[in-house]
Amino acid sequence: MRRGMATHLTDALNALIIRMINLSFLRMRVIRLTHLLAVLALGSLPLFLIACGQTPLLYDVAVHPATITPNADGMDDVARIAYKLGHSANLSIYLVDQAGAKHYFRQERRRSPGAYQVDFSGVVGGRMLPDGRYTWVVEAVGDDGTVQQAQGELLIRDADTLLPELQGFSVYPKVFTPNQDGKHDRVTINYYLNKPADVSVYFIGADGTKYPIAEKERDVKPGEPGLHMYDYDGGVDLGADPPPDGNYIVRAEAVDRVGNRTVVTDTVTIQDGGRPRADIVQARVDFYNPETGDKVVPLGGTLAFTLTVENFGQVPIRTTGPDSGTHYRSDENFNTKGFYQSPGAWRVGIDYEGNPGYPYPYRWALGHLDQLEAREIDGQTFYYLLPGQRAVITGSIQIVDVPAKKDVIYFWAGLIHEEVAIEPFNHYVDPQQIAIGF
Ligand SMILES: [Ca+2]
Ligand SMILES: [Ca+2]
Incomplete structure (x- = not known):
């Protein structure tokens, strides 16, 4: 009985040693001695130590x-x-x-x-x-x-000890507002790379979150020596939310082919970041002849409208003149009024069936400029409708010529984010038939 048990143990031990040798070949790992000690504590320990010897450190x-x-x-x-x-x-x-x-x-x-x-x-x-x-x-x-x-x-010997350098590393502006208002929406990062190297650039937030910044496509390919440029909008132009408002470290790291590494840092602040959102409340436009209150406008008469715009986003939206209430003749437009398109500004526009020219030729500010929030940017004053704020917009157009060879013509409103987009829900809002008497 005793003899049988010893044989059994020896067999188990042999199997274990074979498994250990296989493992160490396969995984290039040495089995922990302690595991074996536990198994072998029944009495075969001296045999094992003689077989394997002490493993050096x-x-x-x-x-x-x-x-x-x-x-x-x-x-x-x-x-x-x-x-x-x-x-x-x-x-x-x-x-x-x-x-x-x-x-x-x-x-x-x-x-x-x-x-x-x-x-x-x-x-x-x-x-x-x-x-x-x-x-x-x-x-x-x-x-x-x-x-x-x-x-x-x-x-x-022949070691490449030349460090990659990010010469003239610059971040501008130091405060940017990625919100598509056309003012400081982007930050530009530049440097001159002196030798081939992989370069990564990212923002690091106060909580340690990293936001990688993609290089702008130019003649100088990423990683090549030369002037490199990054143009970052916080992702807003692609419909993403930018990193949260706050202070960031801008970190650029260059690693050359042999592993020399250089890190440079600067700082930047994000303010008023976010996607601008606004609409015409209830998609409703009230068109009327101010003389009669109905939707019949004799040639030479005036078509008026009233609607409400709401900023339902998280960031202020910028607007530009002319003020709500401004009167147009139908042969005028926002350019003849001296209020040209302003990239990033929001305006209400009126358009009509058969318009042969530029869309929404009649445009108005989101309210009266002197009642909106004024902000000084680069020495100029700009006007904002704040998050959650509503503005009632009115305007009028004197119909001095026949817009189309029809006596009933559709008019509609739009909310235009100039040179950015007109959201589908802000385009062709509440079209209504106006009878033009002539
Ligand atoms: Ca070599
Ligand atoms: Ca901005």
């Missing part, structure tokens, strides 16, 4: 080749550092230069038992070490405080 350390030329030409650019750990350890790899200074490639990294390899390209802390003769050291500190080291010589 650090062993089979090799660095190859002994000379590297880290210049990204594909020849001997890196040295492979290989080592094995028999136990968990804190591991360091460093180079000692001829002046005795230590350059840490890895410092006190926690490592499980196993086989490791890592390529060393001559770069420590983002900078290429200069040409010279170095001593490499691989050092393991076990959990019991045991220190084991291996060392050898490494020669560095």
Whole structure:
């Protein structure tokens, strides 16, 4: 009975050792000794220790080749550092230069038992070490405080020590308002790159969130030496919400082909960021002849309208004149009134069936400018309808010629975000037939 049990244990032990050897081949890992100890505590321990021996903390350390030329030409650019750990350890790899200074490639990294390899390209802390003769050291500190080291010589030649530079790195303006009002909607980032390198640029928010910024397509391709430009609108033009209002770090990081790294930073502030949203309330327009109150306008008479606009978004929307209440003759338009299109401004427009010219030739501000919020931007005054605010807009057009060869013509309203868009729900709003008597 005793003998049978011992045989059984020996078989189990053999199976385990075979499995361990397979595993260490397959995964290049050394099985934890403690697991085996637990299994073998029944009495076969001395046999096992004789069979396997004590595993050293650090062993089979090799660095190859002994000379590297880290210049990204594909020849001997890196040295492979290989080592094995028999136990968990804190591991360091460093180079000692001829002046005795230590350059840490890895410092006190926690490592499980196993086989490791890592390529060393001559770069420590983002900078290429200069040409010279170095001593490499691989050092393991076990959990019991045991220190084991291996060392050898490494020669560095033809090292590319030229750092990538982001010359003239600039961020402008320092405060931007990504809200499509045509004022400071974008931020421009520029730099001159002195050598080929991968460059990433991003905003970092106060909470650490990163917002990557895409490079503008230009003749100089990303990563090539030359002048690079980034033009960022917070994503608003593609219908996204911009990063939240606040202060950001603008960080640009360049890494060249051998691993030299340069980081530059600046700051930027986002204010009043967001997608502008506004509509004509209930999509309702009240058209009428102010003389009679009905929808019949004799030639030479006047068509008037009233409607309400609401800013239902999170950001102020900008508007421009002429004021609500302004009277047009039908042969006039917003240009002849001296109020040209203003990119990013919102205005109410009236259009009609058979209009041969520019859409919405008659336009009005979202209320009276002197009743709106005035803001000074770059020395000029601009006018805003604030989030949640409504404005009643009125206007009138004297019909001095026949718009179409019909006596009943459709008129409608629109809410125009000039040189940005007219949302479908703000276009062709509440068309109504007006009888033109002639
Ligand atoms: Ca090389
Ligand atoms: Ca803006």
